[in-house]
Amino acid sequence: MTSRTLRTLAIAGATGAAVVLASPATAVDESQLDGYDNVSCDVMAMPGTATATYIDESVHGPYLDGDNEWVALTLTSDDGAVEVEMPEYGQTYDSDGGAVIREITLCQGTAVEAADDDAAAQDDEDAEQAPAEEPSDAGAEAADDEAAEDEAAGPAVETGGPVREAGVSPLLIGGAVLAAAGAGAAAIGVRRRDLQRR
Amino acid sequence: MSTRLLVPTGLLVGALGVSALGVQAVSAIQGTDGRPVHAEGDGAPTWVTVPGAGLDREPIAPEGLTPQGTINPDQGEAIWYAGSERVVPGQVGTAVIAAHVTYYDEPDVFYDLAEVSDGEVITVGYGHGGTRDFVVTSTQQVSKEGLQRSDAVWDDQQEVARIALITCDPSLGQRSDGGQRANFVAIAEAVDG
Structure with missing residues (x-):
């Protein structure tokens, strides 16, 4: 059974940026969460100008419950949303077309145990394919991900400071x-x- | 000694002399006393001097990412970034020191960082009183996206103690919400590694 809770992690900024809870329907693709139990999503406003987000274990790790793992990341900008399956620590994820990210949604869950499938897989010569891995990634996309992982990557540095609003x-x-x-x-x-x- | 050997021998001795002078000059620049550098305690960095940016013993403190996953110091503060496997300034590897260029349209700590030029000596001071000098090897304006993929800042080199001084750069303009499109980065390396 899949349950979903939305928790707001927004930090009150100097600009008093309003936190907008993303609609679950638009923030997370249900089909991409199949195979996971106890799914919950954290929605976090991005009041700055970042066009990419960096997933850091020290920052995001404490929000993981129990044996959960991050199963989906959604970067929402004015131009649309980018969805990432199985986001990893130490990786930087970009918005679509360099658009400013308005909020990020991180979903966590526990991989569903499939004992029967595992037993069958042991008898199957195709068991070399990891059963818990995402099954439907396109080859080209996977190649792009590997290439991205090879690059040095770090978080965005937002050192422009807020702009005084024309009050x-x-x-x-x-x-x-x-x-x-x-x-x-x-x-x-x-x-x-x-x-x-x- | 034959005349034929005199010239190459003289050149060799001269080269050795120049090398010795270079080592002396490097030692003078380093200004390090060999005391250890750590993230905490007396060995932790406490200030940085960047003459070209008009900074003299500017306090620095460790800071991680914001919950949004960005490096974003507080107003009027310079930080060294304690995350993403970056090292403490002075340790072998790459350390990141960041501060705002402006804050609410007013000049902030790294307002004049873009005035730093190659060859300038930057000094980091530590709690135990020791110092370490770094020589600026490159400066560049880079897009926000480009900075996130900059090898000079984020690679895992283990050859030299390097610091990357980073702020925002207004020269590429602003986004619709007022944020700046680019960063300015000054890379400096300890001569002795």
Whole structure:
């Protein structure tokens, strides 16, 4: 039985970025989680400008429950979502087309024990294929992944700092208040004058 | 000694002399006392001096990734990155030192990092009072994506103590949300490895 919980791990940033919980239907492809039990997903807002995310054991590892393993990663940007099966520590995953990532969804679960399948696999000469591995990755995609793993990779360095938002000037607010007060006083004065004339 | 041997012998002796002078110069640059470098305790790095960036004994402290998986120091702080198998500045391997270039549009610690040039000497100081000098070997502007795949920063070299000073670079412009598109990186290596 597969259960899913969404937990928000967003950190309140200086910009007060709002956390948007991803719709489970769009954040995670159900079919990619087949074969795993106790599946749960963590959704985390990305208030910065990162176009890639780095999966680090020291950062993400503590969120794993029990014997769970990371089974899916979804990078959601304005241009769409990139889904990664079996994300690994030490790897950097990019958004689609270099788009700024708005949030990431990390799903964990426990591989379903398939005793019967294992027994059958021992008798099968094709047992060299690891049964727990993802069965349907295209060859070209796998080759790309291997090539990516060969490259040195690290996390994004976001050292631009937040930009001061163009807020309303205090001078402007003060001026507006004074103008409104003046208009009100003038209106009252005119009204009183009219009353006195009557 | 025959005249025929005098010239090559003289050249050899001269070359040895030049080498000796080079070693002396290198030793003067290193300024290291051989004391150990560690992530914690007296051997931990505590400050960095980057003359070209106008930094003199700027405090540095270890920091890991943000929950978003990025390196993002606090305002006004320089950090050395304790993650992704990066080493402590001064240890053989590659260490990362990072700080913001601006913060809320105001200059931050690495505001002038782009002024650093090749050959400049950067000094890291440690809790036990020792120092270690590094010579800048390269500087470059690199896209955010390019930095994440930079061998100079993220490879697993074990030949030399290297530091990568990193900040953001506004020269490639900003994204729609105000974030910058590029980083600036200065690579410096300890002469003695």
